[in-house]
Amino acid sequence: MIEPTRFHTVASRRGLSALVVALAVAGCGSSQGSVSKTLTLHARRASYTLIDPNGPGLAAGNSFISSSDVAGGGHLDAYCVLSERRGTELCTVTLLLPRGQLSGQGVFVNGPTSSGTIALLSGTGAYSGAVGTLTTSGLTAHRETLTVRLG
């Protein structure tokens, strides 16, 4: 049960034990991040919240945070800040999969669709030290296809 007065720092090991991803990611366990792998994931948006201290809507300086469930287990959380340039968003994304996390950062220039490719900077667990790219069909869409390229 969620206790709103408290944050509980728990991360991915629950997923490690409880979830199965129907993806061939076994080769990623080298923890070197040097093995080339491509994962195709499908996600469905579970939560989207606009943070609008600078006025309603997609005003510069506002931000949003979204969370999507990944089919097969895991989720994707994205936090984006809207820039003065139309449709341009700086986003930090973490993909939490049963075997670990992947975090990336980059700019999308077609907001509010927010599709494109950003850099994966690092990871944990089986993805420790991994680098690569994350391509999304639309970060804010109700249904999203994610392509993770490692190595």
Next chain:
Amino acid sequence: MVRAAIDPAATGRRAAHPILVLGMASLVLAVSGCGAAPHTSKAGVELATPRTLHPNLPPENLPPGVGGDFTTTYRRPGPGQFPPGSGFIVWNLVQGGVAVTQCVVARVHPIQTFWCTTTYSLPAGQIDAVGDYDNSPDGDSGTIAVVGGTGAYLGARGTVTTIDDDPDITIHLK
């Protein structure tokens, strides 16, 4: 499993939450002696890799901003409420530097997840980490990824881990 409050007002005591620890750890940085063969980084600083740093919680009952945490929450409709989009930023003076953490709640159902980013600004450089936490009741402590750094930590990769209620934070650098 890690459970600790981040809301001193709600709990009546200073926060000792491991996530806050990411930002407010008093870093006992025994960097030397943790690694293998040293080499020279692009910044010209001698590195020893891999290294494991063990920051600790600051002593309790220190004034905010002196050695303890200083937390600002935002978008909270009321005490103890953290809906999606709410969050906090916390900074802490640490020995020789500062640590800053920002977290934003991403969702609350079926589990509460929150996105966090942390920068440890240390005498030898900065270490940046980004990742996701949730409050799964059967989960474990949190591990997020080190995504980079400056100075002695230029190009750093690794992990930042909190273990249960252990006051230590482990920063493992590859």
